[in-house]
Amino acid sequence: MTALDDTPAGPAEAGQVAAPDEAVGARGLLRALLRNRLAAAALVVLAIFVVVAVLGERLAPYGRNEVSSADKLRAPSLEHPFGTDQLGRDVLSRVLIGAEPSLRVGLVAVGIALVAGVVLGLVAGYYRGLVDDVVMRCMDVLFAFPAILLAIAVMAIRGRGATNAMIAIGVVYTPIFARVTRASVLTVREQVFVRAARSIGAGDLRIMTRHVLPNVAAPIIVQTSISLAFAILAEAALSFIGLGTQPPEPSWGRMLADGRGFIQDAWWMAVFPGLAIFAVVLSFNVTGDALRDALDPRQRSAIESAAGRG
Amino acid sequence: MAAEPVLAVDDLRVTIATRRGPARVVNGVSWAVAPGETLAVVGESGSGKSVSVLSLLGLVPRPPATVTGRATFQGQDLVALPEEALRKVRGPGIAMVFQDPMTSLNPVLTVGRQLTEGMEVHLGLDRRAATERAAELLDLVGIPSPRERLASYPHHLSGGMRQRVMIAVALSCEPAVLIADEATTALDVTIQAQIVELIAELQRELGMAVVWITHDLGVVAGIADRVAVMYAGRIVEEGAVDDLYADPRHPYTRGLLASLPVLGDRARGGEGRHPADLAVIPGLPPDPVHLPPGCPFHPRCPVRADERCATEEPPLRPVPGARGPAPHRVATFYDLPPEDRR
Numbered sequence: 001m002t003a004l005d006d007t008p009a010g011p012a013e014a015g016q017v018a019a020p021d022e023a024v025g026a027r028g029l030l031r032a033l034l035r036n037r038l039a040a041a042a043l044v045v046l047a048i049f050v051v052v053a054v055l056g057e058r059l060a061p062y063g064r065n066e067v068s069s070a071d072k073l074r075a076p077s078l079e080h081p082f083g084t085d086q087l088g089r090d091v092l093s094r095v096l097i098g099a100e101p102s103l104r105v106g107l108v109a110v111g112i113a114l115v116a117g118v119v120l121g122l123v124a125g126y127y128r129g130l131v132d133d134v135v136m137r138c139m140d141v142l143f144a145f146p147a148i149l150l151a152i153a154v155m156a157i158r159g160r161g162a163t164n165a166m167i168a169i170g171v172v173y174t175p176i177f178a179r180v181t182r183a184s185v186l187t188v189r190e191q192v193f194v195r196a197a198r199s200i201g202a203g204d205l206r207i208m209t210r211h212v213l214p215n216v217a218a219p220i221i222v223q224t225s226i227s228l229a230f231a232i233l234a235e236a237a238l239s240f241i242g243l244g245t246q247p248p249e250p251s252w253g254r255m256l257a258d259g260r261g262f263i264q265d266a267w268w269m270a271v272f273p274g275l276a277i278f279a280v281v282l283s284f285n286v287t288g289d290a291l292r293d294a295l296d297p298r299q300r301s302a303i304e305s306a307a308g309r310g
Numbered sequence: 311m312a313a314e315p316v317l318a319v320d321d322l323r324v325t326i327a328t329r330r331g332p333a334r335v336v337n338g339v340s341w342a343v344a345p346g347e348t349l350a351v352v353g354e355s356g357s358g359k360s361v362s363v364l365s366l367l368g369l370v371p372r373p374p375a376t377v378t379g380r381a382t383f384q385g386q387d388l389v390a391l392p393e394e395a396l397r398k399v400r401g402p403g404i405a406m407v408f409q410d411p412m413t414s415l416n417p418v419l420t421v422g423r424q425l426t427e428g429m430e431v432h433l434g435l436d437r438r439a440a441t442e443r444a445a446e447l448l449d450l451v452g453i454p455s456p457r458e459r460l461a462s463y464p465h466h467l468s469g470g471m472r473q474r475v476m477i478a479v480a481l482s483c484e485p486a487v488l489i490a491d492e493a494t495t496a497l498d499v500t501i502q503a504q505i506v507e508l509i510a511e512l513q514r515e516l517g518m519a520v521v522w523i524t525h526d527l528g529v530v531a532g533i534a535d536r537v538a539v540m541y542a543g544r545i546v547e548e549g550a551v552d553d554l555y556a557d558p559r560h561p562y563t564r565g566l567l568a569s570l571p572v573l574g575d576r577a578r579g580g581e582g583r584h585p586a587d588l589a590v591i592p593g594l595p596p597d598p599v600h601l602p603p604g605c606p607f608h609p610r611c612p613v614r615a616d617e618r619c620a621t622e623e624p625p626l627r628p629v630p631g632a633r634g635p636a637p638h639r640v641a642t643f644y645d646l647p648p649e650d651r652r
Binding site: 191192193195196197198199200201202203206210211214215217 | 367369397398399400401402405406408409410413414415416417418419423427428431432476479480482483
């Protein structure tokens with residue numbers, strides 16, 4: 001800087017809310033993420049699953065419901081690497097095709113929860129008072145139910161099927177986003193820059209969207225990543241009990257349920273879809289942890305200095 | 311005051327409901343500023359000086375605060391104005407510069423975006439015109455290579471630079487009144503002087519009224535036209551800056567002035583004051599929830615020359631011999647003899 005006057009920017013900024021250091025923008029964030037090897041591996045796994053979900057049927061060696069009564073319950077072989085199920089369907093093909101509904105339900109459900117939760121949390125935390133009380137008590141009521149029970153209740157009202165599963169899971173995860181958002185908004189709204197924005201005539205909507213929201217983005221991004229893992233798990237659970245994706249459409253949860261009855265004779269029917277769920281959920285969790293570290297400058301510098309010493 | 315005041319505050323009172331009861335933070339403050347004039351409101355922390363100006367712009371949340379009195383600005387009473395109308399005053403009418411430039415800029419937005427905010431809200435400028443003007447503003451406040459700076463984030467800038475940006479933000483809508491709330495407190499001394507000088511220069515150029523809120527009598531001595539000294543939410547003494555510094559009449563003002571370090575070396579016969587000689591006003595400002603009866607300063611007052619001090623609130627009255635449109639006034643029941651300054 002060509003400063004003529006001026007002290008260097010002091011350490012005062014180190015303790016600030018989400019002071020973006022090099023993580024300004026997505027590129028810096030990605031760089032920080034890839035420095036963490038576990039996170040890099042998790043991102044690769046997720047990328048593979050996304051490709052599989054997009055290509056779906058085109059990758060599968062057999063059709064989604066191609067039955068062959070001659071090939072029932074075959075063990076993994078070159079012909080059927082993941083074996084076949086009780087109707088002679090290729091498990092590998094169904095795992096590949098099942099990626100799409102599983103990921104889609106998870107993504108859309110978290111999308112619903114993200115939008116609803118962030119808007120509610122932002123409004124509640126920004127306005128406080130009665131709005132805050134009403135919104136957050138409603139969230140507390142939703143939060144008080146066990147997640148899967150609430151999802152089942154929503155599906156009991158709306159009926160079974162993938163679309164309703166998305167709505168149900170979205171409702172279940174809305175309170176978490178509302179809470180995370182509100183907690184961060186409470187600290188940001190007291191910052192001087194919010195008052196400064198108001199003193200220049202900015203209105204509530206502008207302050208909320210332009211000043212508060214970007215400053216609470218970090219915890220919300222982390223929560224999104226972690227919620228994706230749980231939402232995919234929830235979709236599997238709902239499909240497992242027969243409420244989510246409906247047969248004959250393949251879905252990992254559905255395949256687990258089908259495989260359950262044959263676990264003694266045909267372990268591959270349940271193990272491979274189970275492994276797929278495991279890999280995706282673990283990857284989202286690892287990514288979530290890494291994002292949290294990358295978005296928290298204080299923690300990041302601690303990690304870097306520890307790495308430097310090791 | 312020569313010209314018609316642009317902002318006139320009359321009997322402003324702010325009470326904030328707290329768990330311990332109502333806190334009377336501002337208790338009947340009146341002042342006025344004319345275009346081109348600089349008023350300094352001086353007092354220690356908790357004297358109500360910040361709250362009094364924040365409440366003018368509706369920046370003190372109501373509730374818990376209640377604000378009464380009048381604040382006349384361009385024919386409107388700011389105290390009675392609804393939020394929507396008040397929002398139009400903030401920026402083009404009255405703009406503020408805050409104390410801590412480290413926290414008064416949004417860390418995740420570029421300097422350019424924060425500068426164009428007011429212009430987008432009030433002037434309806436499109437992005438390009440606003441950016442153009444933002445660069446001019448940065449140039450105006452003395453930031454080198456302003457165009458490149460627009461893309462900087464606040465953490466790229468030093469404290470003094472950030473305060474210059476804040477001043478540019480405040481000036482972006484050409485306010486009639488600029489309120490500098492402890493605008494130099496968080497800066498070191500050389501930069502303080504630069505910022506004070508910058509605001510004085512901009513004032514000459516743009517002809518706005520400036521209200522300096524500060525606890526530091528030294529900062530405003532050179533630039534203020536008039537000074538109002540606040541204590542416990544009241545003005546205890548006011549007057550033209552020269553009158554007040556030459557002949558402070560309130561024991562509190564004298565205490566404040568005595569607590570200032572003065573440059574110069576006594577060993578060489580100068581008038582300097584050694585740090586060890588700096589006077590301290592014993593005690594603390596009163597709790598606004600439990601204001602003492604009478605003069606709010608009397609529990610700490612070394613004079614207490616009148617028995618009414620403890621029971622009656624002394625009104626502001628002209629000092630004997632005070633003249634002019636802004637006479638030297640003081641809130642005491644007695645007249646102190648001229649100060650014996652060693």
